[in-house]
Amino acid sequence: MRFLLNKTLLPFFSFSPKTSVSPQTIANFKVTTVRTMGSGSTQRMFQLKLDPLTGNSEWVVVEEDEAPEDCQKPLLAATSYLDMLNDTRRNRAYREAIDKTITKPCHVLDIGAGTGLLSMMAARAMGTADSSSSSKGMVTACESYLPMVKLMRKVVRANCMERKVRVINKRSDELEIGVDITSRADVLVSEILDSELLGEGVIPTLQHAHDKLLVENPQTVPYRATTYGQLVESIYLWKLHDLYNNEAKASDGIHLAPKGLETILCVKSQQLPLHCDSMNEEIKLLSEPFKIFEFDFWKRPESHGETELHIKATNDGTVHAVVSWWILQLDSEGTILYSTSPKWISCPFEIKESQSSFSSDGDWCDHWKQCVWFIPGKGLSIHKDEVVHLNAVHSDISISYDVKSQPARTEAGQHDSCTPSFQLILSPERVAVYGDNNWRCLILKAVNDALQRSPSLCVVADDSVFLPIAIAYLSKTSHIISLFPGLKEKGAQYLQAVAAANGFSMDRVEVLKKRVSQLTMHDTYQKKVDLLIGEPFYCGSEDAVPWQNLRFWKERTMLESVLSKDVVIMPCKGILKACAMSLPDLWRSHCCLKEIEGFDHSVVNATLGACGDSPATQESPCLPFFIWQCGEIKELSEIITVMEFDFLKPISSCSGKAQVEFTNQGVCHGFAFWIDWVMDAENSIVLSTGPDQRYWKQGVKLLAKPVAVKTHRSDGGECCSSEIEASFHPSNGELVIKHTST
Incomplete structure (x- = not known):
């Protein structure tokens, strides 16, 4: 579901990281403050910035007129708008239905207008009526999401539709007849549907529209x-x-x-x-x-x-x-x-x-x-x-x-x-991971090996509920502290409920209700931590790129003062892995937009993070996907190691470079990236989150242009290779990945 704070759905929206918007997404909301002197109002944008390495977020007020041009890019690139606009069947079906339904000048209301595509289709279907003169022959485009409103205005302007499409930055249930629109609309066009159909609030939106905004027996696209x-x-x-x-x-x-x-x-x-x-x-x-x-x-x-x-x-x-x-x-x-x-x-x-x-x-x-x-x-x-x-x-x-x-x-x-x-x-x-026998065996072996050193104090840094139970079950003497940065009190309630069934007492297991940055020796009973462990898993990060779980490294660093000199840290390192992939379906869905049913959409490409057919100098974002669900897929190279993250040392900047040798012929559309978590110093217990593991998303970086690749073969085919370079910045948790063909 694309990011949509629209219409009557807003009361149902939660700022919880468990919403459909991934944690790395920055949420923007429009606020209007009325000046005490003078006329008009000031448009402000509250930008919620999330630090993926700490889980902390803060609101930053940005005056709309002062907002940098690229401030929306990280936000909108993580939505489904681009994929939706590349859906040719959808666009054609709407165009055909709008042309068939709107045969004369009338008042059209577009709810959840997005880039304004349906609004412009409706305006074109009516002809050249001037929307500034009356309610007849006009299109009202209603969109509550400010970054999309700004983008829509660019699209409407680029297609010379400013006089035919009136853009209103409000939820539809905020519209008032006589204030925002002059009369009830004759036709409703909308696309406020999710995979379930109802999840974006189409029912309450239609209820309000029929009650307050539409004429009796209106025409609608869609019809049913x-x-x-x-x-x-x-x-x-x-x-x-x-x-x-x-x-x-x-x-x-x-x-x-x-x-x-x-x-x-x-x-x-x-x-x-x-x-x-x-x-x-x-x-x-x-x-x-x-x-x-x-x-x-x-x-x-x-x-x-x-x-x-x-x-x-x-x-x-x-x-x-x-x-x-x-x-x-x-x-x-x-x-x-x-x-x-x-x-x-x-x-x-x-x-x-x-x-x-x-x-x-x-x-x-x-x-x-x-x-x-x-x-x-x-x-x-x-x-x-x-x-x-x-x-x-x-x-x-x-x-x-x-x-x-x-x-x-x-x-x-x-x-x-x-x-x-x-x-x-x-x-x-996550439920499937906890029920997976192979995963459990690997984790238990790693924990059991660590417990051979008889640690007296163990700290579970992440939101794993399996680890504190496993340690308590395998060791009858260790004291266990779970930090549960995301689960918090829910994690404590859960452990309390299952303690007896797993043979441990809660006097050996406790959940601290404070941030890891605030933990001191007072909280550890003046003892140093002998075992610091995580899967790592952070509640709310399931839809994020894999390296957001490097939060474990950051928290390990913040705990430096309470760690013993010979502390066991699990995982002890993370390895950034990569593989060249043929991803024709995913690449097509993220191609740069040109004309959509006759309307130029090229102005949205940079903001929506378009990858395919983009300028070679424009870096594409690395976005999270379940590779196995991305349509047609094929691995074109061996799995390579790009760089390593050493958790035995405090967090620091690091970089890596690797050569990609293609082992299969095909068309390379991009690279998949993931992290393998090494649990022990001998590198014998490794938890992979790669494409063959269905329960984790990988990071995908698509190429601007697909590359046909060949391998060393008896028929004389030449060998092609690429180079991947990555750098990690602990100040913001960003992993910058670049690729060059050689």
Whole structure:
């Protein structure tokens, strides 16, 4: 979901790092302060700057007129705007529907206008009416997000549309007839949809618009949206949420989800956006697709809806999840459609003769994915032709499900315990990591080796809940301090709840309620720390580039005064790894924009962090992605070491350089970067976060131009290579990566 503080959704938005915006994103909000003398107002931008190495943030006030031109670049490059604007199918479908719907001058309202693309389409469809004279023949572009408003004005100006499109920097529920707009709008155009459909607040936005901003029986683009689903079996999806049954296979004696508290550590009860095509071979379909909800945009939607479906199983198996998607009907006749269905859906059933292409025919895109709803526990065991009862409920902003077997039959693999009064909510990938037997074995071996030195005081620096339990379980004498910089009190509550099940007392484990920079010998009972350890993992950094977890190095440095001379530090170092990649889908989605359906968008490229077809002198940002979900991918080189970070010493500037030798022929679109965490001095225990590890995001740096590469072969093909240079700056936590072809 792209960064959107729009419309009536704002009351639902939280400044928590668990929002859809990644932690490295800088949030900007517009504030209007009325002067006590004179007329007018002063526009100010509050810029929230986050230090990735400390987790600290501060608000900086920037006068809008004084804001540097590039202040938005780090912010907007981390959004999905560029990917969305590169979605040719989406753009074409909207253009066709707008041209078909708007056939004469009228008042058009565009809510969540973004770069103004739909507004300009609407203005062009009406002809050359002057929007400054009356409400007829005008387009009102409503956008609450200030950095995007500034960008939209540039785009509108570049296309000579200033007199046809009026830009208003407000949420739609702040608009007033007679103040902001002269009359109710005849037509609503909008694109305020996320992968789930409802998550960006389309229902409350439409409710307010129909009540306050639109004429009776308005025309709308889009006209309708319908959600569909399918029952699937997938071991991978099961591992993303069922920690209790997965860790039962580990047999290491540690219980993060003990019996009776099976859901104390769990994922949030909501749909998970996921590129299901990337795991197509691992999914077994257990039903035909089925229709769930239909939402008509041309009339006021209801806040609550519920439906019960009876779904006939097409295969024997275990239902682990409901995979869902939606089909957007943009025109009233139903001839212009857009689908987010997975590629195994060849065409939209129940809809005949469509003019539009669907996901099975379209390009990969990241701004809309499929959604996954997890079935609790081990899933629901079913047989072919058995009827599954699915109860679906939608609220203002989400859709949820409850799946049951036939009433007379008991659900297989489910536990009967009640939901505990306290639950620790973590990401699906984090839950899967904690249930992964290989990961647990590596961590436990490293911890067990460190405990051979009989440390009396151990400090867990990060947000790991596995480490304090593991140390307490393996050592009956060590005192353990967990800092929990992100989890804080929630981490303490969790440890308290599972202590008895893991055989330790909380008098040996404590959670300090202070920043690591404030920790002194008083907090350690005048003892020096013998073991400083982390995974490292920081709550809220799951969507960040991998080197943001170098926060561990910073915190190790701040603890220098309380560390013993022979302290064991785990991990003892981090290694920046890289691999040349063929990433045609990802590269295309981040290409520089030129004309979009006849409108010049080249002015947005630098701000949105466009990579492909960019000037060679323009460095592309390094952005976080799950490589395995990036459409078509191929490794073109061996994995190389670029540089190392030595955690045995205080944090410092460092740099590295490496030669990339291509081992596979293909087209190189960029490089993937990640960190391998070395847990022991012998380099025998290494935790990798590379592309073959699905539970971590990698950093991706795309090339301005794709490069065809060859290798040494018997047919005489020449060898191509590249050089990667990286430098780390502890003052701001930035890792600067540059690449040159040789």
